Amino acid sequence: MSQLIENTQKSIEVTADDLPLHCPMPDMQKWNAHPRVFLPVAKTGEARCPYCGTLYTLKGGALAGGHH
Structure with missing residues (x-):
């Protein structure tokens, strides 16, 4: 299982694999x-x-x- 990311980060780099992009992302603690x-x-x-x-x-x- 991947580690959850705290979504208090104000800048996140994403890749084409993350598209279509939505916020919050599924791996964020506060999804x-x-x-x-x-x-x-x-x-x-x-x-x-x-x-x-x-x-x-x-x-x-x-x-x-x-x-x-």
């Missing part, structure tokens, strides 16, 4: 801290959660073409 919101990190390379303010950055930047 029900706020309503799940999907974030368009693939389009711009980064996205901020409107509920908790966590900044998600896509490793390698925005993806060109395709849907993830």
Whole structure:
């Protein structure tokens, strides 16, 4: 079992494997801290959660073409 991440971190780097990205992520301790919101990190390379303010950055930047 993977270790749970405390979702008090304000900046998290994610990979294409995490897409479609939503906050809170399933491996966070407080996965029900706020309503799940999907974030368009693939389009711009980064996205901020409107509920908790966590900044998600896509490793390698925005993806060109395709849907993830």
